[in-house]
Amino acid sequence: MAIGPFLFSALVLLPVVSAHASCNTVDDGYTCFPHVARNWGQYAPYFSLASQSQISPAVPEGCQITFVQSLSRHGARYPTSSKNKVYKALVQNIQENATAFNGEYTFLKNYTYSFSSDNLTAFGELEMYDSGVKFYNRYESLARFNVPFIRSSGSARVVASSQQFIAGFQATKKNDRHANHAQVGPVINVILEETSSFNNSLDPDTCTRFENSEVGDDAQATFANIFVPAILKRVQTHLPGVTLNINEVIYLMDLCSFDTVAKTTDASQLSPFCDLFSHKEWVQYNYYQSLGKYYGYGGGNPLGPAQGIGFTNELIARLTRTPVHDHTSTNTTLDSQPSTFPLNATLYAEFSHDNGLTPIFFAMGLYNGTKLLSETEVESIEETDGYSAAWSVPFSARAYVEMMTCRGTKEPLVRVLVNDRVVPLRGCDVDHLGRCTREGFVRGLGFARDGGNWGSCFT
Numbered sequence: 117m118a119i120g121p122f123l124f125s126a127l128v129l130l131p132v133v134s135a136h137a138s139c140n141t142v143d144d145g146y147t148c149f150p151h152v153a154r155n156w157g158q159y160a161p162y163f164s165l166a167s168q169s170q171i172s173p174a175v176p177e178g179c180q181i182t183f184v185q186s187l188s189r190h191g192a193r194y195p196t197s198s199k200n201k202v203y204k205a206l207v208q209n210i211q212e213n214a215t216a217f218n219g220e221y222t223f224l225k226n227y228t229y230s231f232s233s234d235n236l237t238a239f240g241e242l243e244m245y246d247s248g249v250k251f252y253n254r255y256e257s258l259a260r261f262n263v264p265f266i267r268s269s270g271s272a273r274v275v276a277s278s279q280q281f282i283a284g285f286q287a288t289k290k291n292d293r294h295a296n297h298a299q300v301g302p303v304i305n306v307i308l309e310e311t312s313s314f315n316n317s318l319d320p321d322t323c324t325r326f327e328n329s330e331v332g333d334d335a336q337a338t339f340a341n342i343f344v345p346a347i348l349k350r351v352q353t354h355l356p357g358v359t360l361n362i363n364e365v366i367y368l369m370d371l372c373s374f375d376t377v378a379k380t381t382d383a384s385q386l387s388p389f390c391d392l393f394s395h396k397e398w399v400q401y402n403y404y405q406s407l408g409k410y411y412g413y414g415g416g417n418p419l420g421p422a423q424g425i426g427f428t429n430e431l432i433a434r435l436t437r438t439p440v441h442d443h444t445s446t447n448t449t450l451d452s453q454p455s456t457f458p459l460n461a462t463l464y465a466e467f468s469h470d471n472g473l474t475p476i477f478f479a480m481g482l483y484n485g486t487k488l489l490s491e492t493e494v495e496s497i498e499e500t501d502g503y504s505a506a507w508s509v510p511f512s513a514r515a516y517v518e519m520m521t522c523r524g525t526k527e528p529l530v531r532v533l534v535n536d537r538v539v540p541l542r543g544c545d546v547d548h549l550g551r552c553t554r555e556g557f558v559r560g561l562g563f564a565r566d567g568g569n570w571g572s573c574f575t
């Protein structure tokens with residue numbers, strides 16, 4: 117017990133040491149500079165929340181896991197091509213117009229902006245490989261004898277993430293002398309296209325009114341107008357001659373993460389962009405990113421959770437081994453065939469985006485304890501009941517839906533972990549370990565089973 121505070125202070129005192137050692141670990145993810153890097157919203161690299169979980173993530177005593185559905189976000193990536201344009205223009209503006217580069221801004225004078233776009237960085241590949249290793253180790257007793265069914269959303273970085281996960285899983289299996297080596301390795305069984313004419317339950321794009329909604333952008337703009345002006349003023353003082361707008365200050369902050377995850381293969385060196393901002397400002401930035409996800413894709417957007425209905429109904433089908441019943445974002449052609457939608461697999465691993473995962477978490481009611489987020493004041497993780505972008509959908513995020521049979525209970529039990537944090541289920545008779553019976557869990561998912569408000573997508 118007395119060890120906690122000691123470890124914490126040791127961590128704070130030794131950033132220089134950790135900067136030179138690899139701090140990307142299979143189990144805990146990215147543990148360098150936690151006071152900075154865990155405040156990058158969805159641009160934070162995956163980190164384990166096991167130590168923050170009020171319920172132990174270990175398999176409960178007397179229980180055996182019988183089924184796992186994992187759902188992952190892709191690993192760390194380069195900026196999207198549209199962001200690459202605006203980031204590059206920002207650096208050009210600074211380099212052309214600044215008459216001086218004061219203090220920690222000196223590096224910008226000779227900084228060369230050059231990133232690939234959209235795809236995983238080498239570190240992002242490593243994160244996903246490690247995710248496959250971790251999945252194998254965590255569910256070893258099942259992984260030894262079962263080949264996971266793999267489904268991926270269609271963009272290159274998500275497919276590449278699936279492949280890295282498979283490589284990590286299979287390499288671990290090869291080294292496990294108790295595994296069934298006669299089994300072939302997992303392959304990507306299904307790729308769901310990311311187009312507006314394809315029903316993709318991992319990343320829907322067919323709900324017209326949702327696609328046109330600006331609730332998330334508006335919430336972010338409101339909060340940016342509150343916290344950014346003070347930062348903007350300071351940045352301009354350090355870069356005389358440069359005039360920036362609110363969004364450009366956010367871009368400068370984004371570059372801290374993008375530069376860090378691209379720079380080294382283990383993201384062990386913090387980018388100099390990170391030094392331009394204080395801890396308090398990172399907390400504000402982190403909250404700003406949570407607002408974007410919550411009001412864009414989660415409970416703050418009337419049609420956010422609707423995007424997660426299709427997958428939730430697929431999950432029910434798998435948990436109960438009964439056909440999918442859904443009229444929202446699922447593809448009925450694919451979901452009615454055992455080759456593309458088996459109901460008898462033990463392990464399922466699926467891959468998507470932050471904007472695919474967030475609606476699913478909300479459709480499942482995982483964050484139903486979170487009250488509408490304030491658009492004007494930072495709320496702590498306690499105030500948001502455990503919800504934030506960084507805690508739910510960092511790069512290489514992974515949620516595990518576990519089903520287990522336990523001594524003394526007839527009906528199987530279900531629980532959900534998001535980045536190793538047990539998120540106690542809602543809408544059912546939840547026990548002290550965050551679990552409900554399968555029957556209770558499925559009954560509680562009435563929102564998804566009834567098609568929720570998907571009908572409002574087109575009216």
Ligand SMILES: *[C@@H]1O[C@H](CO)[C@@H](O)[C@H](O)[C@H]1NC(C)=O
Pocket residue numbers: 205208209210212213359
């Ligand atoms: C330099 O500043 C001027 C005035 O704000 C602006 O019009 C110009 O676009 C800036 N240069 C670059 C490369 O952005």
Ligand SMILES: *[C@@H]1O[C@H](CO)[C@@H](O)[C@H](O)[C@H]1NC(C)=O
Pocket residue numbers: 222223225226
């Ligand atoms: C930037 O590059 C120039 C020319 O190569 C060099 O003289 C100068 O020292 C560099 N400045 C910094 C801050 O690295």
Ligand SMILES: *[C@@H]1O[C@H](CO)[C@@H](O)[C@H](O)[C@H]1NC(C)=O
Pocket residue numbers: 232233234235272
């Ligand atoms: C991203 O990866 C895909 C698949 O490997 C490749 O076709 C594409 O050219 C890459 N894009 C960039 C910008 O490198």
Ligand SMILES: *[C@@H]1O[C@H](CO)[C@@H](O)[C@H](O)[C@H]1NC(C)=O
Pocket residue numbers: 313314315316447448449450
């Ligand atoms: C459903 O999936 C099938 C098989 O991949 C595909 O041919 C079809 O275009 C998809 N339809 C929709 C609406 O997603």
Ligand SMILES: *[C@@H]1O[C@H](CO)[C@@H](O)[C@H](O)[C@H]1NC(C)=O
Pocket residue numbers: 315322443444445446447448449
């Ligand atoms: C795609 O989804 C729509 C509902 O949004 C549904 O009407 C249609 O039948 C689905 N198509 C397929 C192939 O699943």
Ligand SMILES: *[C@@H]1O[C@H](CO)[C@@H](O)[C@H](O)[C@H]1NC(C)=O
Pocket residue numbers: 454458460461462
């Ligand atoms: C699942 O059922 C299919 C037939 O529909 C069968 O070919 C396959 O071997 C079964 N898989 C498992 C893991 O039992």
Ligand SMILES: *[C@@H]1O[C@H](CO)[C@@H](O)[C@H](O)[C@H]1NC(C)=O
Pocket residue numbers: 480481482484542543544560561562563
């Ligand atoms: C979560 O809240 C929504 C909105 O009130 C509700 O429709 C849904 O049933 C709840 N889900 C669970 C699992 O409690």
